[in-house]
Structures are given as structure tokens and as C-alpha cells.
Amino acid sequence: MKVIIIDDEASFADSLKDLVQVEGYEAEVYHTLKQAREGLEGADEPMVVLLDHDFRDVGEKDQVGYDFCGWLRENHPFGLLLPIIYLTGRETTEHFLKQQRDNPFVHPSAYISKDQLASDQELLPNLLKQYQEQFERIRELSEKQGVQQALIGFRDMEPEDSNYYEAE
Amino acid sequence: MSEFFPLRQSGNKNYCALCGFSASFAVSFYMKIRQFYIELTFHYGALINAYGKARQPDKAREVFDDMTAKGLKPNETIYGALVNAYGQAGQPEDAEKILRNLPEGLNLSSQTLGYLYNLVIKGYGRANRVEDVNRLKEEMLQKGLPIDVYTLGATGSVYDRMGTLNDETRSLRSREAEQWKELATLFGDVVHELNQPVGAIGLGVSTVKRYFEKGDRGNTLKFLEKLRLQVQFLGERMQVYKALTERSNAEETHRVSDMVSGVEELLRHYAEKAHVRIDIQITDDNKWKQALYLRGDKFLFQMAIRGLVYNAIQACSEESIPLERRHIIIRGIFTPSRPDEQSVAPYGWVDIYVRDEGPGIPPGIRERIFERGFSTKKGRGLGLGLTLAQSVAEHYGGRIVLMPEIATGVEFWLRLPAAPEP
Secondary structure (H helix, E strand, C coil): CEEEEECCCHHHHHHHHHHHHHCCCEEEEECCHHHHHHHHCCCCCCEEEEEECCCECCCCCCCEHHHHHHHHHHHCCCHHHCCEEEECCCCCHHHHHHHHHHCHHHCCCEEECHHHHHHCCCHHHHHHHHHHHHHHHHHHHHHHHCCHHHHHCCCCCCHHHHHHHHHC | CCCCCCEEEECCEEEEHHHHHHHHHHHHHHHHHHHHHHHHHHHHHHHHHHHHHCCCHHHHHHHHHHHHHCCCCCCHHHHHHHHHHHHHCCCHHHHHHHHHCCCHHHCCCHHHHHHHHHHHHHHHHHCCCHHHHHHHHHHHHHHCCCCCHHHHHHHHHHHHHHCCCCCCCCCCCCCCCCCHHHHHHCHHHHHHHHHHHHHHHHHHHHHHHHHHHCCCHHHHHHHHHHHHHHHHHHHHHHHHHHHHHCCCCCCCEEEHHHHHHHHHHHHHHHHHHCCCEEEEEECCCCCCCCCCEEECCHHHHHHHHHHHHHHHHHHHCCCCCCHHHCEEEEEEEEECCCHHHCCCCCCCEEEEEEEECCCCCCHHHHCCCCCCCCCCCCCCCCCCHHHHHHHHHHHCCCEEEECCCCCCCEEEEEEEEECCCC
């Protein structure tokens, strides 16, 4: 499992990469969304994405965090199951739930603030471990069921199918 | 023949003395004619200028027409005198017509063209035509012509005379400086900025701990050193904030350029992140020989300026604003005070203009921007920046004005009483 870090705060992204690596995962850092799009075009391996929520890239109109999240979910075979974590301290639970209901494709798997990551030393290792186990389960399911949907069936799923996602 | 016009030898060339004489005569004649034309042009210019001062633009025009009828070519000074004649006589439209119909062959430098624009602006200023003053000032900015103290002086004067009160311009109600609690809320953004290096340090500590637990001495030391550098960086940032929050004696005098630079340093991180350029133009070297100083609490002054610059950065950071428009200009100029302002500003005024090329403020919102708690930043702004700037300005007997009729973006004018150089 690879960990993708997308943040224009170079020092923070760099420190995050160090921590991810010492936990034994491969890490890739992108400082602009444009670079991230180029680097992740065609990616199909299991990965966790840590995305700065306040990211604003210059040059492309749709290059804000939400759009990037949507693009990634639409293009990666894991679709809605791809763990994307927004790094922010600004969001509320209410907004989190609303977004989950309204537009699951741009809805992240979690919101974590940078100070939470910095002060809780076990948070990131535990999260990464949890996602790794989740990928393992998906692999086992696909082997058992032999059904494409178990692994990658989310690509063609419409946002209205959120009931399915919630049931999960 | 040669005895009368002996051949002279000069190097390898021989030439006739008569030819030399004729040539020197021709040059001398040409120089005299040229001098005559220069003097004639000068005299015409003086006459046009005199009629201008006597507020007789039609007479000035007659002289100008006479001059051109005689085949003399008016230069930029003559055009300037004619423009000024109409401007002084309260006919700025005619002055503008001359500006619009300048002959192509003049090849004016941007400085000279700016000078002519300033004369027309001055004319509109005399006629209290605020919109036209701003229209031309905008045009100058669009054409890249130099906006100097004379342009700003002309625009400042017209606002002064108009009392800055019309539908588009908000002169602000007097109000006590906001309470310290509210000032402190602005530091939410400071906390957000410090969050980055503090976050990096927190992650760094976890990394060092993991390597230590693994018994990896090499990486433990390597990442400890990295951590030390991050702490050092944080310390440097803290110094910037410390300098900002040092309360100063109310009687202390502070150089405006230093305070503006301090604010720029404080906000550099935000500006760089949003790819916004900040230009600072403080005209300490002005015709009144008055370097810009303010007396009072440095913290309050910097908070007022910060509020304006921070808003400008936010405006330029809008997604729709292309890179070339992510630009802020902070101008500081000295303006002498009028006789009736001597009690408030005995040493004149410091005028600080903060200009951005962002999306601007929609007409419906312009009236509300100074309200406490009003913000256009969709939950991110506290809505206190402008209110605080307003409070600080009025606390010191100054004011803050949202400049009307700006074609692109927004310009705020902060006026504070100047202090003498210590």
C-alpha cells in the first residue's frame, strides 16, 4: 500500500512523508494538484491519499481539493473505497454528513486536522494499519466471490447510489 | 585661383577653404534659425501658459492655432500648457479632448504622457468630478503609466473637497477602537499559520521516536537534526509575531515604510502560497521633503494596515483571478493638511492606499463592508479586519475610504495624521 501526500506546505508534507516511511509504507509527495493528477493518472494500486483540504492550485479552474477528490474516485478502480483523507481543522460534523449524503464522490473518508496528526502519535499509524487491513479484506472478498464489483465495481456507480455506500 | 583660395592639406585629404567657409556659414545659419524657432516656440508656450493662468483658454487656443499655422510644431510642454489652460478654466472635457487627439508623431514617453494625464485629472479635480478623476486614474493604471504623488494628490484633494460622501464612497462613522478581545480574534489566522511548522515538528517527534524504538541510531540523529531546523524556523516566525505584538508608547514615532514592511513580512507566507505579488511604494522622497512617519501605537497601525493587505490577498486568491492579476500595490504618500485640519494633522497626512486586482466588491455589498462581522469570505473571515482598520484610523483622527469607480479590483485609502521625523 502506498501513501500519497498532497500538500503545498513543503515542510509539513516532508515531515509527514518521513513518518509514513518509518511506519514501513511507501510515500509519494506532490506539492501541486497538477503534479498529483499527472502522477496518479492511470494509478490502480491500493493507496491512501492525504490531501490538504485548503489546497488551491493556480492555472486550472477546477483544481480545488473537492474536484481532485472527485476526479481520483472516478479514475481509480477502487472508486468510493479509495481512502482519501482531507487534512483540515475547519470542517464540522454537520458538513461531513451533508457532503456524504449530497455528493459521495467528493466526500472524503475522513477529516483530520494537522494539529491532531501532530499531537496524537498513534493516529496516523493506526489509520494506515486500518486501511491496509481494509485492502486485505477487499482482496480476500474478490478472491472468494470472483465478482468484479467486490473489488472495483464502484467506477460506474452514480452518486445517487449512496444508499449502497451507506449500507456498506 | 589657388592663391585666393589656397588648398589646405590635412592628412591625406585636401579641401577648398571656400567650401569650408560656406559649410560653416550654413551650419551657423541653420543654428540661428533653429535657435529662432526654439525661442519662438518657447515664447508661444509662455503666452499659452499665461492665458491659461488668466483662465482664458480660448485665447490660449488662438495662440496655439496661430503657432501651428506658422508651421511651428508644438512640443509636449505646449500641449501641457494648453491642457492645463482648459483644466484651470473649469473645462476639463476640452482638456481631455486635447489629450485624446495628440498627434501621433509626438512620441511621448510614458512619464510625459502620465504628466499630461495628471493635468487633465487635476482639471477634473478642480471641477469636483470624482468619477472622471477615477476613470482617468484607472486608465493610467491600465496603460501602465506612472501614478505619482501628483496624481494621488489630485485625487486626494477632490475627495477632501467632496467630503468623501456620495453614494459610492463611505466615509466612516466615528467609533472607539475595538476591544482587545476582538483584536485577539484576528490571531486565529496567525494560529493557522503557526499550525504548519508546529504540525511538522509534531510529526518529526513521532518519526524520531519510531527510529529510536527501532534502535536506528543513524536515522534518530538525522531526524533530530531535521527537527532542530524546524524548531529554528518556528522561532524565526515567532520573532515576526513578537515584533508585531510589542506594545509601543503612544508617543513613539514610527517610520511608515518599516511598519508596512513588517506587515508584508507577516503576510508573506499567505501571499506566496496564493502566488500574490506585493509591491510597496512609499514615497519618503517627495516634493515636501517629508519622510512618512506616524506617532502612536505601532501595533494598532500595523493591525490596520494588515487588515487591508490581508483582505487584498484574499481577494487576489480567488480561483477566478489569473496569475497576472494576483498583484497588490501598497502606496504611501504625504499630503499637506489644509488650514482647517491643522488641529488634527498639524504635520500633514500619511495616505496609505492598498490596491488589489481581485474580483472587486459588488455594489450591493459596498455599503456593508465596514459592518462588524460582515465578511465575503464564506465563513473564513471574521469580518473584523476592516472594522478594526476603521477604528484605528478614527482613533487617531484619520479615516478609511473605499475608493469608488475602480475598474479592476478594490482600493482602500487609509488616512492618518503624519508625525514629524524624529
